[in-house]
Amino acid sequence: MSRITPFASPLLLGFDAMEKTLERISKASDGYPPYNIERIAADSGAPERLRITLAVAGFSEEELDVSTEENQLVIRGRQVEQGERDYLYRGIAARQFQRTFVLADGMQVLGAALKNGLLSVDLIRPEPARMVKKINISVSQ
Secondary structure (H helix, E strand, O other), X not given: OOOOOOOOOOOOOOOHXXXXXXXHHHHOOOOOOOEEEEEEOXXXXXXXXXXXXXXXXXXXXXXXXXXXXXXXXXXXXXXXXXXXOOOOOOOOOOOOEEEEEEOOOXXXXXXXXXXOOEEEEEEEOOOOXXXXXXXXXXXOO
């Protein structure tokens, strides 16, 4: 049985990587940590921004890592166990996570801030310059 993909059209050339990215995204379904994505309107000439906010209560700045790898924003959290403790009840586990967001071409990370247990990462997509390129046609005799 052959599988039909959204990029199977012969008119869509060079979209193999995008198809693989969509497959990878559909398999990632872990809901931890919860997050919001919001649009921040453009003001006084600055372009529109996006803000991703993750609930990372219990993580310090040293236990969080925000990086870009190719066209992905990767946010990791690693907590280490705090030595030997005698818990009567343990409802908060030291849990590691990795949350990945695929970025469109041209997206840039402006910065990240940790405040009140929320990690905010600001993104911007500058307006691309509209470009028309004339292709010369060669004629062979």
